[in-house]
Amino acid sequence: MVKIAFDVMGGDLGYKEMIKGAIMANDKDIEIILVGDEKLIKKEIVKYDKVKHLSIVHAGEIIGMEEEPATAYKEKRDASITVATRLVKDGFADAVISAGSTGAQMTAGIFVLGRIKNIKRPAIATYYPTANGIKILLDAGATPDCDKENIHQFALMASIFGESFLKMVNPSVGLLNIGSEDKKGNMLYKESFKLLKADKNLNFYGNVEGRDVPKGIVDIVVCDGFVGNIVLKLMEGLSSVLLNQIKENINSKLIYKLGAILSKGAYREIKSQLDYTEYGGAPLLGLKGVSMISHGSSDAKTMMNAIYASKRAVESKFNEELNKYFEGE
Secondary structure, three states: OEEEEEEOOOOOOOHHHHHHHHHHOOEOOEEEEEEEOHHHHHHHHOOOOOOOOEEEEEOOEOOOOOOOHHHHHHHOOOEHHHHHHHHHHOOOOOEEEEOOOHHHHHHHHHHHHOEOOOOOOOEEOEEEEEOOEEEEEEOOOOOOOOOHHHHHHHHHHHHHHHHHHOOOOOOEEEEEOOOOOOOOOOHHHHHHHHHHHHOOOOEEEEEEOHHHOOOOOOOEEEOOHHHHHHHHHHHHHHHHHHHHHHHHHHHHOHHHHHHHHHOHHHHHHHHHHHOHHHOOOEEEEOEOOEEEEOOOOOOHHHHHHHHHHHHHHHHHOHHHHHHHHHHOO
């Protein structure tokens, strides 16, 4: 049975929504450890019937979105994300998930779990839908200030993750840039290009442009965390606007509504493919343990899917493969 430590005090929608997600994910093969204010959690759980495979670990403090992560980590040793991460470190859980502060989760990951040997910086690997299937973008915000070695390692980690978790075969890697030519970009991207191209362990495609990301030209798009986070949120916002615009236009005329009835299945499938809540969470690669990051605005459905994704991540053993590769260097 896979054990998931769930920081229910993180997230914009509050602990009640997080607990609802845990209840929705009740499964005979998953044990969920709810980490947070024990009194509040117990008071909420009694509202549900047939609660099973749930336990509670008390944490008396919360690290807020507005707090400086490193300072808050030092001052709040009983913070829910720290306690949840410690459960993984001590072997009581197989993975930790949270929709709270990404910075706090990364800080807890680095100081509690520790980095895999030879990994310089962690990266958030987001997998997302494209016109050519599910692909990976990283870094999505863990390391905004990168050097060429960071980007090189991101590509290597994503390749291993893609093969283990998403069953990609010899995944292709593209460096996100302002042009497809080899010598495009600033000094960081020019130097990163050279490293990626020279590594025979990578199936390096070359540079890819922003418009290539949703097309799915390559299996893995690699960039620094500043650029990656902007690209990710732009795609999320664009898909949301697009779906809402389609809905408004359909409702504007009777003939459109009639056509929509006939195309209901297709619209439902498109919505499912573009909806980030279907994917739940993204792994923080490079740590000695599985740490899944969810969007701050995640609702119960998103967290249910994050729990399922965490289970699959543990079972895929991608982290064991990362350890083997980098500790063997």
